[in-house]
Structure formats: structure tokens, C-alpha cells
Amino acid sequence: MKYCIIILFLGPIIAQDIDLLFEYGNQLFINGRFDDAIDKYEKILEQDQENADLYYNIGNAYFRSHEIGKAIWAYNKGIKLSPRDNDIHQNLEIANSRIIDRLLLPEPFFLLRLYRDLKNNFTIQEFIMIGSLLLFLEASLFMNLQFGWIGNIVIRKCISILVISAMLIHGIAIDKFFQQKNTRRGIIIENGVEAYSGPFYGENTVLFRINEGTLVDLHQSQEGLVEIILIDGKTGWITTNTMRSL
Missing domain, CATH: 1.25.40.10 (Tetratricopeptide repeat domain)
Incomplete structure (x- = not known):
């Protein structure tokens, strides 16, 4: 606790x-x-x-x-x-591990998994802070190099590495920002939630049922219902009170 x-x-x-x-x-x-x-x-x-x-x-x-x-x-x-x-x-x-009928996807290619792990291990603010620190170090070394206080091949290579690293870090931050901006997700909070083929009960059929704890992508909402997408690609409409947005 x-x-x-x-x-x-x-x-x-x-x-x-x-x-x-x-x-x-x-x-x-x-x-x-x-x-x-x-x-x-x-x-x-x-x-x-x-x-x-x-x-x-x-x-x-x-x-x-x-x-x-x-x-x-x-x-x-x-x-x-x-x-x-x-x-x-x-x-x-x-x-x-307590989710009933938990949906699991195959393990992604290891490079993609490493990238996702790196992106998920830091917040956007932390990425920006790290990238800014790298740029500050690069600028300091560059100033020393320009004024002749230091000057050798190793320092020049360090500057190049810092610039590339800062660009990569800020690139990851931008990717994470747009992922969070463009992706709406939620968690199902009830068992046996019925997913309909459309946003109106009377005119649509139940396509499948999902259980609490399932992670879903949220697409669009209408009159107390929201369209969800499961990780296996299935889509359907559920009532908004059966999920909580992340």
C-alpha cells in the first residue's frame, strides 16, 4: 500500500x-x-x-x-x-490474468518491441527533458570547440552523437504525442457486455460479447453508445456506461 x-x-x-x-x-x-x-x-x-x-x-x-x-x-x-x-x-x-477469455496478440518483431518498450517507459515530458539536456550538452561542447578551448576528433564525434540522439529522442516524443492525441482507449468494466452491429438496439444484432478488463480502442460515439475496436480487429457498439476511458 x-x-x-x-x-x-x-x-x-x-x-x-x-x-x-x-x-x-x-x-x-x-x-x-x-x-x-x-x-x-x-x-x-x-x-x-x-x-x-x-x-x-x-x-x-x-x-x-x-x-x-x-x-x-x-x-x-x-x-x-x-x-x-x-x-x-x-x-x-x-x-x-483474471480477465475471462483474454485476447492476446503474437509477440511483435523484437526491434518493434524494443521501440515500444522505450516509448512506454517515459512520459512525453521526460522525453522532452532528456532531449533538451542532450541539446544543451551539444551546444556547450560546440561553444568550447568554436572558441578553441577544446578541439579534437573525439569531441567532434561526441557532438554528432549528441545531435543525433537528441533528434531521435524528440522524434519519439512527437510519435508518443500524436499516438496519445489520435488514439482513444478504454477498459471494459462489466462482464458479458454485448457489442452491437450499430448504434441502435432495435435495428441491430449482437455481434459478440466481451468481459471486464478488456482493452478497446474507441472510435466514435452516438446517443449513449460508443463504437469499439478490439485488438483482433472486431468492431461493435457498446453502451458507454460499460467502459471507462483511459
């Missing part, structure tokens, strides 16, 4: 209320009152406050309440904020 002080900049009174809710939720969790703990954590989210530890705790509470889909949703939200948090990753793996 993780504990943290949620730092806010909305004034000391609001910050104190949020911290009290978080601490109260933690105590309720320790006492085994998982539903009550969830209620406190959700109230924090309703105030547009979030961090990885909050999602970790609410994910654990949902998991203990046997709401696997919501636990997986919370862990995924936490990983987006803290992509290298091993505790969240481990709990997500455990929760994923």
Missing part, C-alpha cells in the same frame, strides 16, 4: 481537504472497507486531482472488491503518469 501527500496549488484549504480524503481512504483500505475507500478516492478524482499513487491505491481497492475491470482501468491510468512504477506494472499483470 502506497502513501503520498498530494501536492495541490488550489489553496491550502482545498489541498487539506484532498489530503484528508486520501488519508481517510487509505485508513479505510487498511480496515478492509474497500468500497468506502473507493468512494473517498473517487471523490478526489471528481475534483480533477490525480497522481500515480492515487490510481495505484484505488486499483488495489477495486481489485479487493473483485471489480477487475475497474482495477485494470486504474492501474493503466497510473502507468500513464508513472510508466516505470514496478508495483503498478506487477499488479496490472495480476489483474490482467
Whole structure:
């Protein structure tokens, strides 16, 4: 169980209320009152406050309440904020193993897998910070080289390597930015959710059923329904209250 002080900049009174809710939720969790703990954590989210530890705790509470889909949703939200948090990753793996009829894709080519792992291990802000640091180092070496303070083949090669590395890092940041901008995803939070062939019940048939915890791409929405795409390519329409957006 993780504990943290949620730092806010909305004034000391609001910050104190949020911290009290978080601490109260933690105590309720320790006492085994998982539903009550969830209620406190959700109230924090309703105030547009979030961090990885909050999602970790609410994910654990949902998991203990046997709401696997919501636990997986919370862990995924936490990983987006803290992509290298091993505790969240481990709990997500455990929760994923509870998915009924889990869909799995074949392992991608190892170079593609390495690239995805690298991209998923850092946030956009971290990529930008690393790339900027590399550019700063390159500029410093270049200035020293221009003024003649240093000057040899090794330094020139270091400058070239830093420039190329900075370009690659910023390229990954741009790729991640557009992926997040153009891709909407969600987690199914109920079992046996019926996916229809269209956005209207009476005129469409049930194409398939999916279970809680399944990751889906969100395409378009209409009148309380959203079109989803599964990782195996299947598409269908489900009610919006059966999933939570990431």
C-alpha cells in the first residue's frame, strides 16, 4: 500500500481537504472497507486531482472488491503518469490474468518491441527533458570547440552523437504525442457486455460479447453508445456506461 501527500496549488484549504480524503481512504483500505475507500478516492478524482499513487491505491481497492475491470482501468491510468512504477506494472499483470477469455496478440518483431518498450517507459515530458539536456550538452561542447578551448576528433564525434540522439529522442516524443492525441482507449468494466452491429438496439444484432478488463480502442460515439475496436480487429457498439476511458 502506497502513501503520498498530494501536492495541490488550489489553496491550502482545498489541498487539506484532498489530503484528508486520501488519508481517510487509505485508513479505510487498511480496515478492509474497500468500497468506502473507493468512494473517498473517487471523490478526489471528481475534483480533477490525480497522481500515480492515487490510481495505484484505488486499483488495489477495486481489485479487493473483485471489480477487475475497474482495477485494470486504474492501474493503466497510473502507468500513464508513472510508466516505470514496478508495483503498478506487477499488479496490472495480476489483474490482467483474471480477465475471462483474454485476447492476446503474437509477440511483435523484437526491434518493434524494443521501440515500444522505450516509448512506454517515459512520459512525453521526460522525453522532452532528456532531449533538451542532450541539446544543451551539444551546444556547450560546440561553444568550447568554436572558441578553441577544446578541439579534437573525439569531441567532434561526441557532438554528432549528441545531435543525433537528441533528434531521435524528440522524434519519439512527437510519435508518443500524436499516438496519445489520435488514439482513444478504454477498459471494459462489466462482464458479458454485448457489442452491437450499430448504434441502435432495435435495428441491430449482437455481434459478440466481451468481459471486464478488456482493452478497446474507441472510435466514435452516438446517443449513449460508443463504437469499439478490439485488438483482433472486431468492431461493435457498446453502451458507454460499460467502459471507462483511459
